[in-house]
């Protein structure tokens with residue numbers, strides 16, 4: 461199902477920057493190259509060595525532009541177009557570029573790490589604003605939320621009080637909106653977006669909920685108004701079990717005295733987990749490259765602050781507590797309707813949980 465075992469020590473991506481054109485001939489990508497006589501992407505005979513593969517100038521220019529264009533692309537057919545015809549589907553061409561080995565992800569050095577962290581902070585501030593100050597959008601279904609549709613946040617009226625379900629929905633929405641704004645999301649197929657959300661969304665939400673409560677000096681996860689993350693109806697269910705869900709992750713965060721920067725980078729690493737069942741191969745390549753960048757930034761951050769060599773693996777090991785917390789939440793929410801069927805309200809919140817639990 462889900463694994464973080466494949467997270468290796470981040471290495472320099474075998475990449476050249478988009479600006480630099482062809483990489484040095486000694487790059488690792490070059491050594492692995494299968495030399496052909498035609499463009500590896502479109503089959504054209506006018507070839508050169510670009511971005512680590514043999515391809516034509518037109519595909520090189522296409523790849524460079526695609527990596528800089530800030531709009532989502534998709535395929536009108538079934539994400540499997542061929543390139544013999546005149547019309548070249550942008551989505552399939554980009555994924556073919558990735559599959560042939562083209563890379564243009566920059567390696568992460570000092571200034572780049574700072575830029576990554578600042579970007580995450582800005583996005584995270586927007587997420588917090590949406591969570592705290594927006595009303596529940598009307599006419600939105602759980603499926604639409606996970607299909608990368610832009611979510612419109614409107615300010616809530618002063619004095620509006622949220623109950624457990626309202627906070628739950630806004631927490632989901634603000635986290636989904638945050639995730640969709642990552643650049644790699646634009647290049648994933650709708651099917652890949654869906655599987656990624658299924659496996660990473662709840663983990664990410666657990667992390668930011670714990671992060672908020674930890675920053676506020678609390679020992680257990682709470683909603684922003686201080687109310688419990690579980691509905692009142694579950695009082696007395698199994699307090700020890702519920703307290704574990706609410707407090708284990710924060711307990712470890714406090715022991716490690718994690719910083720906001722570390723948690724933001726860990727959140728990004730969780731969101732681009734390539735070890736997800738049913739992810740396409742080009743989707744995995746995209747996610748792995750981005751996760752390595754965030755991993756490298758985290759490593760840099762740990763080194764800069766001289767925490768010692770164990771800091772990086774310690775921060776990453778928080779993911780195992782998040783996975784355990786997620787399993788416990790699944791266990792609880794599958795059991796709870798059986799114990800108290802009459803008390804479970806059917807609404808957008810339960811629809812979201814149903815979507816995350818569904819098989820496909």
Ligand SMILES: [Zn+2]
Nearest residue numbers: 499502516519
């Ligand atoms: Zn070509």
Ligand SMILES: [Zn+2]
Nearest residue numbers: 535541549552
């Ligand atoms: Zn296509």
